[in-house]
Amino acid sequence: MSAIKDKLIKDKLPQHIAIIMDGNGRWAMGKGMERISGHQTGVESVRRVAEACSEIGVQNLTLYAFSTENWNRPKYEVDALMELLVRTISGEMQTFIDNNIRLRAIGNLDQLPEACREELNLAMSKTSKHDGLNLILALSYSARWDILNAGKKMSNDVLQGIINPLEINENIFKSYLSTAAFPDPELLIRTSGEHRISNFLLWELAYTELYFCDKLWPDFEKDDLYTAILDYQKRERRFGLTSEQLR
Numbered sequence: 001m002s003a004i005k006d007k008l009i010k011d012k013l014p015q016h017i018a019i020i021m022d023g024n025g026r027w028a029m030g031k032g033m034e035r036i037s038g039h040q041t042g043v044e045s046v047r048r049v050a051e052a053c054s055e056i057g058v059q060n061l062t063l064y065a066f067s068t069e070n071w072n073r074p075k076y077e078v079d080a081l082m083e084l085l086v087r088t089i090s091g092e093m094q095t096f097i098d099n100n101i102r103l104r105a106i107g108n109l110d111q112l113p114e115a116c117r118e119e120l121n122l123a124m125s126k127t128s129k130h131d132g133l134n135l136i137l138a139l140s141y142s143a144r145w146d147i148l149n150a151g152k153k154m155s156n157d158v159l160q161g162i163i164n165p166l167e168i169n170e171n172i173f174k175s176y177l178s179t180a181a182f183p184d185p186e187l188l189i190r191t192s193g194e195h196r197i198s199n200f201l202l203w204e205l206a207y208t209e210l211y212f213c214d215k216l217w218p219d220f221e222k223d224d225l226y227t228a229i230l231d232y233q234k235r236e237r238r239f240g241l242t243s244e245q246l247r
């Protein structure tokens with residue numbers, strides 16, 4: 001039993017947590033290993049965090065697994081990451097079943113190698129009836145790509161007469177994003193001590209609470225997640241109002 005977990009306020013849990021899982025490369029290099037072994041060990045943190053979210057009842061967990069910009073890394077690292085992705089998705093099916101997890105994905109999935117896309121589609125359809133945690137992988141994702149793509153699709157619908165440009169509002173715009181099915185995250189966690197967003201969920205993070213943790217992703221434990229949630233629960237979210245107005 002975790003003492004930190006016990007301190008969580010059950011009716012104040014975020015419905016959606018987003019995580020920038022950073023520091024795999026540094027973790028491995030620090031141990032004199034290849035960067036890819038950091039990515040491999042990082043999979044265990046993914047499993048721990050997904051289980052923790054399921055246990056406490058968080059509905060949505062979005063994990064930044066591969067950015068649009070990450071395609072520019074050395075080919076051997078990109079290839080190894082894609083292979084790891086295929087192996088992980090098939091290897092973790094039992095975790096998804098045991099925890100009633102539904103696998104989802106956001107990003108420019110057409111860019112993924114065919115084997116990856118097939119494995120992903122298979123796992124998403126196999127878990128589509130699960131109604132526990134939505135585990136949303138951001139793959140070949142960048143927020144600017146998503147926003148531009150939404151703009152293009154919306155312009156097309158305007159040209160087709162499907163929507164009236166004068167009626168476009170935040171809700172309509174949001175419905176064109178790849179995150180349309182999910183509420184905006186209340187909490188964003190980034191590991192590895194970096195304090196930046198790196199093109200992640202730019203629209204959705206407008207009022208998200210940001211939490212930065214110095215641990216490298218492969219070292220991230222369930223208690224680190226609970227600590228982040230506890231910190232979030234102590235904050236006052238004002239959305240532009242005054243404290244007095246909230247009372």
Ligand code: IPE
Pocket residue numbers: 021022023024025026027065066067070081192
């Ligand atoms: C995050 O770890 C995982 C991906 C971006 C795929 P990094 O690979 O960025 O690790 P560092 O930041 O170089 O340590």
Ligand code: IPE
Pocket residue numbers: 020021022023064065066067070194196198
């Ligand atoms: C962000 O990490 C992307 C993922 C975690 C998948 P990066 O390591 O790519 O980000 P930068 O380059 O440090 O901003």
Ligand code: MG
Pocket residue numbers: 022023024
């Ligand atoms: Mg990094």
